[in-house]
Amino acid sequence: MGTNGFKRKLAAILSADVAGYSRLMGEDEAATVRTLEAYRRVISDLIQQHRGRVVDSPGDNILAEFVSVVDAVQCAVSAQKEIQARNTELPENRRMQFRIGINLGDVIEEGDRIYGDGVNIAARLESLADPGGICVSKTAFEHIESKLPLGYEYLGEQTVKNIAKPICAYKVQMERRVTVKDHAEAKSKGGTWHRPLIVALAGVLLITVVAAALWQFDFLPVRTRVDDTTVQRMAFPLPDKPSIAVMPFVNMTGEQSQDFFCDGLSESLIAALSRVPELFVIGRDSTFIYKGRAAPMRQVSEDLGVRYVLEGSVQRAGDRVRVTAQLIDALKGHHLWSERYDRNVKDIFELQDEISMKILTELRVKITEGEAARILPKGTNNLQAYLKVLEGEWYRNQNNKEANNVAKRLYHEAVELDPAYAMAYVGLARAQGFDVWLGASKSPKETLADAMKSARKAIELDDSSAEANAAASAVLVAMREHEKAIEVGERAVTLNPNSANALYTLGMVLNYAGRSEEALPLLRQAVRFNPVVPKYYHHFSTACRETGRYEEGIAALKTSLGRVPDDVLANVVLATLYVYAGREDEARAAVAEVRRIDPGFSLERFARGSPWKEGPKRDRFIDALRRAGLK
Template identity: 50%
Template sequence: TVRLLYESMEGILLVKEDIRRSSEDAATSTPDDGAAAGNVPYVERRLAAILSADVKDYSRLMGNDDVATVETLTAYREAMTKLISQHRGRVVDSPGDNLLAEFSSVVAAVQCSVGIQEELTERNADLSVDRRMEFRIGVNLGEVIIEGDRIYGDGVNIAARVQELAEGGGVCISRSVCDEISSKLSLDCESLGAHTLKNIDEPVRVYRVQVDSSARGEAPPGALSAAAGPEAELGNKPSVAVLPFANMSDDPEQEHFTDGITDDIITDLAKIRGLAVVARNSAFTYKNRAVKIPDVGRELDVRYVLEGSVRKVGDQVRITAQLVDAVAGHHLWAERYDRDLNDIFGVQDEISQKIAIALKVILTAEAEAARA
């Protein structure tokens, strides 16, 4: 009996020792990726600039002459791949008439996009109008999921949706791209406003890059070409610069809403026939700078300057705007708008349109008086 009791106690001590060692091993060992993340598998991610492209009217081209279309597509894709490589990017996939590329630099991605459109425009010049192949290009900066040589995620999806908003032979970019290149490239970007994109939760602000107007046809109204610069001759049309509205709130996140108001006003004013509007990139060089309106008028070669501010308190927003004659130095018009922020993009659209309509009336009257 004593012997059996001794053996039982010895067995219990051995079990306790095994448990102690197991606990020490667990405490000192490095957990695997799954355990470290609470059994959530490790996913590799990185920030990338994504270029998405497809052919405008591809089905029509294939229906007219599928053999010639495939030959042109193959040649154009080779030219695009070469340019992508030269800009240190890589082609991720190219099914059908689509092409997806990744860049570590957003500046390189945009430069490559413009280079592609210029190259293909030259090649199209040798083809009959009905055989010309125009690509639409969209560029986005966002986080992507890496799986081998493939990339996935909203960063890719947004690039593809932005591409759908581009014209044939054109380049559209997301807000994240525009913010990055605004101080690095001498390209003008025209705001197309905020868009609700398929399968993307939040609206995305989209911009059209002004590709060489001599190759692409007449630039949109009010847009200055990159080559012309901010002091380009605006002709005899009434000319206006919309300075970035000042964020009077304590919340730095309000900058996006404030910049959005400015973008929408520029876009709506640019649609007015007979009115020359300084492009966004030129106007935004004055952001967060204390400037004198006459100096702005001389530097941008404009007669009128619109400035304003945005103040947000809770769910209420107050937007003020003033139109100043940069030559005479006096105010032509001023207004204040108080709104509830139940629909932030609805407020942006409403205010920008009201300001554009008011300015259209004032500036048209000023122009007619000057001609009289």
């Protein structure tokens, strides 16, 4: 504590100025003032939404205090994107741009006011920023580098007015990650939720006429600029009902250990929405290929063939969780809805339901009370059991023996916490069955029996669960109980015709039972719902092979191999298709790829492990592989 009520504290300061402010005032003082006030309201609202507090707003500046550096940068990015989006609706000579500088440093505090080099450096950083851009100091950069999915360009040491030593500056790239240039990457300092920081904002006003623009400032929260797309550029025909892709929620906590929580929220929303017959929902595997990538919404829409995209972020600290979500109409290039939620973690179930129902409302999908109960099943009221299952799913999706063992342990722990939690048993059944596929089981017969026991328990607890029935069907076919597997698989598809996994499982089972004509339309649907999953293409192309559609099957596998070139099973199926089509030279080339990827591949072991029903169809494709050169 200093004299006269002064005290010092570490603070992050954000400063921005208004380019051309004097000129604009000279051209139309009244209009400029009105616009400035409108933008102040927008920025003030954003500051409040990002846990900030406006300290002062003299002239064309705003001074505010935040809880963390992450919040400050998020606020700055949101402000820039909001202004950018609104500018697209205005003539060029009426557009507004900001330059923003952010610093974390020492300041002097007197009452509600702040002084010192911390503030001065932020003001100097602002002058280094481009119009519409953000510039941060090294101290601020070290707190956000690993926490925000942004790019950063190192600008070097900058000598600035009234600051004794040069300051290290970084330009923030708001749309994509950029490798830091000519500077060793800073190491994360850990969580920053509780570090106070100060933000000074000022607008760059380039607007001379404002009356037509003021109405735009009334809707909040921030919405990201979205580029237009067209149906003609889509990889798949647009469905005849509302279609949506739920993107993996961005982990803003900065801790990889919280990935499972963020992924789980996305997966829960996908599962809930897929239960609505009036919606078309892309499967989890296809949206998660964008995880960690700043893909434009236009690209997502075109790649997956959907009109709507949901994106968001999650920040968790202790018992508190902050979730942001926004629903985008990528076809028209605008946002339908966006919201920020600050809740206790124990309220995560209600939050998931709230977001799901809001999406249905925005897409004008009406459901009854009974349908809502089916779409939004609680599953468990035990938060810890729910979190164990989320974490188990994250580990199981790593697709290796070690992670699968961790997943099994987590599912068992969830069962102990809530013995009536069906999804814990579903996860356990899948992981146990996966052990056999990974070759991690010493006794596949016993492991499959355990998996069947888990799947049956899941159905006993919740016989309306498509996931439980699909898991049971997959285990039954591995046990070569084809007719039972078909019966249970058909029930899974009946319970949820929008489930890519249920459709795929039944199609796979029908293939193995020698009923590929029935399998083909189901697998075609599964690929449309989840167009990037290799195993879907394996079985779709197998169904094409068995029904004489050789060229279609070959084309599908080439698409899959374009994404995953080292896929052994894709090359195995491709070799059989080439043989059936009379293209044996190409079949031998596919076999050469099999040997390159897996030098120890054994046709005998492959045939023994395949759950195909005994008969001429099985014998024919095994013989085709021999003719292509596999032994």
